[in-house]
Amino acid sequence: MGIYQEYAAVYDASGQISFSLRMVPYLQQLLERHPVEGKTLLELACGTGTVAIAFADAGWRVYGVDGSAxxxxxxxxxxxxxDGPPAGRVPIWSQQDMRRFELPERVHLATCLYDSLNYMLTSDDLLAAFRSVYRALLPGGVFLFDMNTAWALATQWDDETMVIDTQDLTIIFQSTYDATRQRVSLIATIFQRVGELYHKIVEHHVEQAYPEEHIATLLTDAGFRVEASYHCFRTTPPTASTGRIMWVARKP
Ligand SMILES: C[S@@+](CC[C@H](N)C(=O)[O-])C[C@H]1O[C@@H](n2cnc3c(N)ncnc32)[C@H](O)[C@@H]1O
Structure with missing residues (x-):
């Protein structure tokens, strides 16, 4: 993919893992409101696997799919x-593209978290991902995913520089927002300490925002029924200044 390569080794250490740790109890809360009938999970764009492993540990059979080896x-x-996880509880990992992946069985729940779907840069790609998830779900299955809004990209990512500096890692995120295309371009420059030296990593990430109505239309086009959308990490509806929306869609 060209991204999430060398960055992968420092992803958790850079603090990104805290999103997943916060997400696990929130997903449990959402499942109480939007129950599913069994315990098989597709964790799409599973990244370094924190959510997938937490669900596997809670007794779910989990498929962790990501494009980055x-x-x-x-x-x-x-x-x-x-510390010696039982064999049956280890997620089944596979490197596949979220627009066209296959699983050995259909699942009760699919998740795609931490704005991974904002990496779909065109409506066609986003629809392809929705259709692939739809195919992977059992009837009655639920798809939970979050996406950054255009409001977030415009207010929090435009002309921004963020620095994370720890003993072994210095990361500089520089982002700009293209309002016409509702798209953010982000350069991550990472210095990873290796002994007395620093290894430099540079990755260029692009995230695309979509209007809420458009996401709802694409979900419907893929066959889903939109059950709810929430201000992420809450159970209240999004507002005009919501930066991240958690979507709940069900396969009828
Ligand atoms: C922001 S990270 C989120 C990772 C994980 N969900 C988390 O919460 O930490 C985005 C993930 O999306 C994956 N990704 C991006 N484009 C992808 C694609 N076309 N197919 C599969 N995975 C993709 C990346 O490899 C990366 O692991």
Missing amino acids: EMLAQARAKVEAM
Whole structure:
């Protein structure tokens, strides 16, 4: 993919893992409001696997799919570093594109988290991802995903520089927002300490925002029924100044 390669090794250490740790109890809360009938999960764009592993640990059969071999390597290493997880509880990882992936079985729940779907840069790509998830779900299955809004990209990412500086890692995120295309371009420059030296990593990420009505239309086109949308990490509807929306869609 060209991104989430060398960055993968420092993704958790850079603090990104805290999103997943916060997401796990929120997903449990959402499942109480939007129940599913079984415990099989597709964690799409699973990254370094934190959510997938938490669900597997809670007794779910989990498929972790991501486009980055390096992120999946981190996920696998995380399982290996655990204190002997029972074999049946290890997620089944696979490197596939979220627009066209296949699973060995259909699942009760699909998740796609931390604005991974904002990496779909065209409506056709976003629809392809929605259709693939639809195919992967059992009838009655639920799809939970969050996306950054145009409001977030315009107010929090435009002409911004953010620096994370720890003992072994310095990360500079520089982003600009293109209002015409509702798209953010972000350069991540990472200095990773290796002994007395620093290894420099540079990645260019692009995220696309979509109007809420358009996301709802694409979900409907893919066959989903939109059950709810929430201001992420809450159970209240999004407002004009919501930066991240959690969507709940069900396969009829
Ligand atoms: C912001 S990270 C989120 C990772 C994880 N969901 C989390 O919460 O930490 C975005 C993830 O999307 C994955 N990704 C981006 N484009 C993809 C694609 N076309 N197919 C599959 N995965 C993709 C990246 O490899 C990366 O792991």
